[in-house]
Amino acid sequence: MVTNVILSIRPKYALQIEEGVKIYEIRTRKVNLEKGARIWIYKTMPEACIDSYVELDEILLISPKLAWKQYSSEMCISKTAYNSYVKGKKEICLLKVKNAKKTNKKITLKELRKKIPPFFPPQFFKKLNPNEEILKALENLLK
DSSP states (O other): OOOEEEEEEOHHHHHHHHTTOOOEEEESSOOOOOTTOEEEEEEOTTTOEEEEEEEEEEEEEEOHHHHHHHHHHHHTOOHHHHHHHHTTOSOEEEEEEEEEEEEEEEEEHHHHHHHSSSOOOOSSEEEEOTTOHHHHHHHHTTO
16 A cells, blocks of 8 residues: 655745656655655645645665765755755755656645644645545545
8 A cells, every 4th residue: 555645845846846857855854654655745835735746766865965966956956055954964865756746636725624624734744544534635636
């Protein structure tokens, strides 16, 4: 069974992932997921919605310096913003994603909160249980 998670991402980075330009999503904490997990992309404000998902291809635990040297062009972030984000970290987590897909419709934060009160977008990520109402609502976006 495929693991489903919601991951909060800024809209500009979400768009780059959807376009296949951004291959690596940066996290400053270790993410414990298996290859093949479905990552539902929650676009943060001002969009505040879910309308796409990707498949997790690989997780790399790597030093910030080496990550920048090897993968900077596929992280789609400026050196200044990157350094600010990873400052003080000895190790970061790169989520290599693939197969980005748009859903048939989007679900807004307002709609999520109506269906699943109280829904709060994850600060890190939220693993979804197979019987959760939110997963059913997200899977309906694919129909």
